[in-house]
Structures are given as C-alpha cells and as structure tokens.
Amino acid sequence: MVTTRNSRADVVTAAGRLFAERGYHGTSMRDLGKELGLLGSSLYSHVESKQDLLVEVVEEGARLFGASADAALAQGGSADEVLVRLIDGHVDVVLDNRDVARTFLNEANMLDDSHRRRVLDARDHYEETFRGTLRAGVADGSFRDDVDPKTDAIFILSVLNAIERWFDPGGSMSVAKLKAELGRFVGAALT
Amino acid sequence: MVTTRNSRADVVTAAGRLFAERGYHGTSMRDLGKELGLLGSSLYSHVESKQDLLVEVVEEGARLFGASADAALAQGGSADEVLVRLIDGHVDVVLDNRDVARTFLNEANMLDDSHRRRVLDARDHYEETFRGTLRAGVADGSFRDDVDPKTDAIFILSVLNAIERWFDPGGSMSVAKLKAELGRFVGAALT
DNA sequence: CCTATACAAACGAACGTTCGTTTGTCCAGT
DNA sequence: ACTGGACAAACGAACGTTCGTTTGTATAGG
Numbered sequence: 001m002v003t004t005r006n007s008r009a010d011v012v013t014a015a016g017r018l019f020a021e022r023g024y025h026g027t028s029m030r031d032l033g034k035e036l037g038l039l040g041s042s043l044y045s046h047v048e049s050k051q052d053l054l055v056e057v058v059e060e061g062a063r064l065f066g067a068s069a070d071a072a073l074a075q076g077g078s079a080d081e082v083l084v085r086l087i088d089g090h091v092d093v094v095l096d097n098r099d100v101a102r103t104f105l106n107e108a109n110m111l112d113d114s115h116r117r118r119v120l121d122a123r124d125h126y127e128e129t130f131r132g133t134l135r136a137g138v139a140d141g142s143f144r145d146d147v148d149p150k151t152d153a154i155f156i157l158s159v160l161n162a163i164e165r166w167f168d169p170g171g172s173m174s175v176a177k178l179k180a181e182l183g184r185f186v187g188a189a190l191t
Numbered sequence: 192m193v194t195t196r197n198s199r200a201d202v203v204t205a206a207g208r209l210f211a212e213r214g215y216h217g218t219s220m221r222d223l224g225k226e227l228g229l230l231g232s233s234l235y236s237h238v239e240s241k242q243d244l245l246v247e248v249v250e251e252g253a254r255l256f257g258a259s260a261d262a263a264l265a266q267g268g269s270a271d272e273v274l275v276r277l278i279d280g281h282v283d284v285v286l287d288n289r290d291v292a293r294t295f296l297n298e299a300n301m302l303d304d305s306h307r308r309r310v311l312d313a314r315d316h317y318e319e320t321f322r323g324t325l326r327a328g329v330a331d332g333s334f335r336d337d338v339d340p341k342t343d344a345i346f347i348l349s350v351l352n353a354i355e356r357w358f359d360p361g362g363s364m365s366v367a368k369l370k371a372e373l374g375r376f377v378g379a380a381l382t
Numbered sequence: 383c384c385t386a387t388a389c390a391a392a393c394g395a396a397c398g399t400t401c402g403t404t405t406g407t408c409c410a411g412t
Numbered sequence: 413a414c415t416g417g418a419c420a421a422a423c424g425a426a427c428g429t430t431c432g433t434t435t436g437t438a439t440a441g442g
Contacts, residue, residue: 026301
C-alpha cells in the first residue's frame with residue numbers, strides 16, 4: 001500500500017508549505033486538499049477553520065524561535081558566544097523548518113487581532129534576547145561602544161530573517177559557510 | 192465641493208496602498224473601490240484588470256530603485272562614497288514611496304511568470320550595483336579583504352529592505368539618524 | 383451665447399466562478 | 413459495533429469582470 005490516511009499534523013504541515021509559497025490569502029482550502037490528495041471539504045475533519053491552520057503554523061514558528069533563544073541563553077558564556085549561538089540557532093530554525101519560518105515571518109499579520117498581538121509579543125521577546133546580548137557585550141567591552149543595541153538588534157535580525165528569501169540549501173553555499181559568513185559580517189560590525 | 196473625480200494614477204496609488212497593507216490576494220476590487228469612494232466595477236474605467244494594477248505598482252518600484260542606483264553611480268567617487276549614496280538613496284526610495292516599495296518587495300511573486308521574470312531581472316541588476324561597489328572597494332583596499340561581495344551585498348540589502356517593516360517615520364528616530372546608523376553598521380562590517 | 387457632440391468617469395445589475403464552510407453518508411480499521 | 417476519515421453535494425457570500433446606461437464636463441459649430 002502506498003497511501004495512508006492523513007493526520008491533523010499532516011494538514012498543518014501542508015498548510016505551512018502552501019502558506020509559505022503562495023501566502024495565506026493565495027491558498028484555498030481546495031488547493032490544500034489537493035496537496036494532500038483530498039477534497040477541500042475533507043480538511044474539516046481535521047481542523048475547525050482556515051484561520052485555525054494559520055494560527056497553528058505561526059504559533060509553531062513563534063515556539064521554535066523562542067526555544068532557540070532560550071537554548072542559546074541557557075548555556076551562558078560571553079556576549080559574543082551567546083550571540084553566535086543565537087545566530088546559528090536562528091539559521092537552524094529557518095533551514096530546518098523553512099515553511100513554518102516563512103509563514104511566521106510573512107503571514108503573521110493575516111492573523112486576527114488577538115492572535116496577531118500574541119505573536120508580535122513573542123517576536124518582541126525574541127528580539128529582546130538579541131538586544132540584551134548586545135547590551136551586555138557593550139557593557140563589558142566586547143563590542144564597540146558605538147553599538148546601539150536597539151537598532152543593531154533590528155539590523156542583525158533583518159539579515160537573519162531575509163535568509164529564507166535567498167538561501168538555497170541545495171546550492172553552492174553550505175550551511176556552515178552561511179553561518180561563518182554571518183558570524184564574520186556581524187562580528188565585524190560589532191567589534 | 193470636496194470631491195473630485197479620480198484618475199488612473201489615483202487608482203494605482205490606492206492599489207499600492209492596499210497591496211502594501213493587505214497583500215495582493217488580500218485586496219479585492221471592491222475594497223479598492225471603497226478606498227476611492229467608488230464601486231469595484233467603476234475601476235474598470237481606469238484599468239484593464241487587477242493584475243494590471245499590480246504590474247503597474249511593482250514596475251514603478253523597480254523603476255524607482257533602478258533610478259536611485261543609477262544616480263548613485265553617476266556621481267562617481269570612491270567605493271565607500273558610492274556605497275553611502277546607494278544606501279541613502281535606497282532609504283529615500285523606501286520612505287518616500289513606502290507603499291510602492293512594500294508592494295515591490297513583498298508582492299512581486301504574485302505577478303504572472305513573464306512580468307515576475309522582468310522584475311526579478313531588474314532586482315538582480317540593482318543588486319549587482321551593490322556587488323560591484325563592494326568588489327571595487329575590496330580591490331582598491333578601502334574595504335577589508337575578507338569581504339565577500341556577493342554575500343555581503345545580500346546582507347546589506349537585507350537590512351535595507353527590512354526598513355519598511357519596522358521604521359516609523361513619525362517615531363523617535365529621524366531619517367538622518369537612520370541613515371547614520373546604517374552607515375555606521377555597514378561601515379564597521381566592511382572596514 | 384447657446385447648444386449639440388464627444389468623452390471619460392461612475393453606476394448598478396448581473397455574469398460565471400471560486401471561496402470557506404456545512405451537511406449527510408459511507409467505508410475502513412479497531 | 414463504533415468511530416474517525418473521507419466523500420459528494422450543497423450553501424451563501426464574495427470574487428474578478430462585463431455590460432448597458434447615466435452623469436458630468438469640456439469643446440466645437442452655429
């Protein structure tokens with residue numbers, strides 16, 4: 001036998017893929033059904049609404065990035081060690097969960113107000129991890145004293161969040177090389 | 192009298208605003224009509240199709256960025272002078288034409304294949320301006336020799352393209368300050 | 383100066399299609 | 413036997429678009 005029945009997780013995964021590729025409003029329930037070999041209506045055996053699927057995907061993204069930041073902080077070490085772990089962790093989250101990350105980054109403002117608020121709060125908390133690390137590094141002298149933690153956290157995250165838009169995991173640049181280039185660029189900017 | 196009749200340009204401008212805010216697929220012709228105090232059907236006095244509007248907005252974006260790069264190159268000067276002009280010009284384009292820039296950056300892949308191809312080519316040509324400037328700066332020693340023009344052009348453009356996502360023109364950071372921070376960050380990364 | 387003509391802008395109704403979703407039924411696996 | 417997954421049909425609403433018509437305004441001819 002080649003086909004299995006689908007689980008709710010299968011539906012959410014496929015939704016992440018299509019939302020990442022075509023956007024939330026560019027994806028219909030019938031599109032999503034086709035992706036799974038189902039009718040659009042059959043998805044309602046697994047899920048309560050289309051919006052529900054977006055919530056699930058985006059919140060998984062928030063959870064993944066949050067967990068990555070927590071792990072980077074938990075290990076301790078100097079500011080630049082923590083920062084490297086934050087960067088590498090971010091890259092891993094994006095590349096290991098590309099569709100979820102893309103949907104998280106690009107489709108979060110298609111959420112209804114209450115869910116969007118929660119996701120933006122989580123995003124701000126994640127950004128604060130970067131800000132705090134930059135602040136610590138400036139305070140202990142490992143980063144230049146003209147580094148502005150608030151602004152530079154945004155700049156660094158801008159570079160990291162754009163990775164999904166151009167990096168090709170099957171291309172000529174390896175993930176290790178990507179991380180090395182990021183470390184060099186950000187390191188040079190801060191020290 | 193308070194109301195005037197609308198021109199095609201008015202429709203395109205409003206389309207840019209809604210496409211930037213809600214995305215192409217998140218904007219209906221009736222939404223767009225309401226924005227102008229019209230019925231959705233009335234828009235077809237000005238425009239041939241919805242896709243037509245997207246083409247117009249996105250291609251204006253491509254034109255604006257292209258013109259900015261041409262201007263930055265035309266003045267000549269050292270690599271870092273050119274780069275500063277490229278950065279400042281990019282910021283000006285984004286902030287003076289926010290809706291067009293946002294639509295250009297986020298909705299270009301909603302275009303049909305032929306139009307998308309042309310826009311991606313223009314985008315690549317714009318990026319090449321940055322790559323070339325970095326290459327020149329490495330060659331003449333004004334930038335560090337571990338700078339990778341291809342990768343660093345992407346990094347710099349990632350920072351620039353993200354500006355529309357967080358910068359608030361009415362907020363506490365002035366445009367001059369934004370440009371200064373960008374110059375500092377990128378300058379430190381490259382030298 | 384008036385008036386007929388031309389034209390662009392907008393209307394309102396309707397087209398066929400697709401949307402998200404609901405319903406009832408059936409079948410396969412436990 | 414029960415139950416969860418899927419089907420097939422259908423719902424009302426909204427979609428992009430077309431149509432014939434009306435409105436307002438500018439212009440050219442008498």
